[in-house]
Structure formats: C-alpha cells, structure tokens
Amino acid sequence: MTGFGEAERDTDFGQVRVEIKTVNHRFFNASLRTPSGFDRFEAEIQRCLKVHLSRGHVTYTLSIGRKGVSGDAPMPELDLDRARRYGEMLEALRRELGLKDPVRVSDITLFGDVFVVPDRLNMTLDIGAELIGELTQAAVAALVALRDTEGARLQVDLEERLDAIGAALSRIESRAPERLVAERDRLRAAVQELAGTESFDEDRLAREIAYLAEKWDINEEIVRFRSHVALFRETLAIDPPEPVGKRLAFVIQEMQREANTIGSKANDTEIGQAAVSLKEEIERLREQLENVE
Secondary structure, X not given: OOEEEXXXXXXXXXXXXXXXXXXXXXXXXEEEEOOOOOHHHHHHHHHHHHHHOOOEEEEEEEEEEEOOOOOOOOOOEEOHHHHHHHHHHHHHHHHHHOOOOOOOHHHHHOOHHHEEOHHHHHHHHHOOHHHHHHXXXXXHHHHHHHHHHHHHXXXXXXXXXXXXXXXXXXXXXXXHHHHHHHHHHHHHHHHHHHHOOOOOOHHHHHHHHHHHHHHHOOHHHHHHHHHHHHHHHHHHOOOOOOOOHHHHHHXXXXXXXXXXXXXXXXXXXXXXXXXXXXXXXXXXXXXXXXOOO
C-alpha cells in the first residue's frame, strides 16, 4: 500500500529528518539512504520497519541539515599527515614509472579526504541511535495512520466488488434450473420433429435430461463460491486489523477456480454472461489487493 511519513528534530548540529515512503510490492523490500557514517544504524532501522510494515517497497531516507549559515559553519581543516603520505606515495610512483613531471599540490588534493570538517567526524556520536529510533518510530506512525485512512476507503471498494459478485451468483443460481427446463422442451421438440409424430419415449427423454442435469450441475461451485466470499468478508473485518493480503490472495485464487468451472459448465448465454461478470469482479479484487498489506 502506498504511504508517506516523516519526522524531524532540531539538534545542536542541525536538523535531523526521517522520511519513509512505501509503494505496492508482494514482499517486504527496504531501501535505506543514510549519510556517510550512519550505516551502522541500518540494521536497527530495518528491524523497526519490519515490525510495522510486512509488505511493500519501503524507501527510508535519513538526512542531516547543517545548522547555521556560513559564519557559524565549521571551517574545513587539512589532514596534513594524510596529505604528506599521499605526496610520498605519488612521488614513489613517479620514480618507479620514470615520469618526468613533478608531483603537484593539485595531484594530492584530488584525494578528497585530505580536507575534513571536524563536526562531520563527530556527527554520528552527537546523533545517536536513540534519536534516530525515535524519529523512525514517529515517521512510521505517521505513515501507518495515512495507510489506515487509505485502507478504510479501500475496504469500501472491496465490499462493493463482493456485493457485485454476490449479485452475479444470485443470477446464476436462479437461472440454473430454468436452463434445464428450456433444454427439455428443446429436446422434446427436436425429437417430435425428427420422428414426425407426437408419440416418443418420455422415459428416454427423462434419462437424457437427468444426464444433462448431472453434467451441468453447478450447485457445489456456487456453494463454495459463496463460502469464499463469506471468508473474504470475515478476513476484512478482523479486529484488531492485521496483515491479511496474502491470505486474501489465496481466497481470490479459489474464487477464480470456481468461476472458471461455472463458466465451463454454463451452456447458457445468461449464465455465461454472469460468469464473465464474476471474472471481471475477481480481477478488480485482485488489482485492489495489491494495495492491501
């Protein structure tokens, strides 16, 4: 299910901000973006996310806003020992390769870590795991609240799809006996036309109708289908709510199986059309279920 949550707090170093975004995905898949030096917190962040989010592609972003303007910002410092070591290594490389050009300062400054910002070195100490955990919890809570609101609207749509399925099943259930009567009358008329007489074996006709009744019987499929619909509704109504997406996906598979069987046994235009309606509503359920955790 899609969602967004954020939380931030001002610290002595600057503003610490956490953003969490989720989009549909069959499984839990987290992508963490943290500043350099904060990767040691990622295992705990991922554990916290898994507690509240069981499915979906999760994008987690931790950002640190530097506090103050240029006058307050700490000045970078030169790591002279590191720069000297780089110079010695470059000079040794120049002699080894027999290069004539001397080592320049610009060659050494290509190594970005010769300039350091003191605050950056101590930032991960100033911003500890407790603060990051609190902000992560707050952002997750905001995301879950948003998803709950979306979920309430989604449940209304799912209920409407189930009502449409129930209406199609009722049409099939009422039409099923009528098609046998229609087929009996059609067979009687066909036999009379071929025999050229109104006298024929009624027992034989009754046996044929009985055979068709057994072959075309869809009562079991309708009963099972209604059972699946009832289970779907019960699962949606679980209180307190819990992740049910995978369970509902299995129920939809069973609905699809019954709809296919009803369609194959239809032998009737009206029942065939109702079976198509069933499959259309099942597909709509399946699409919406991608948003259900």
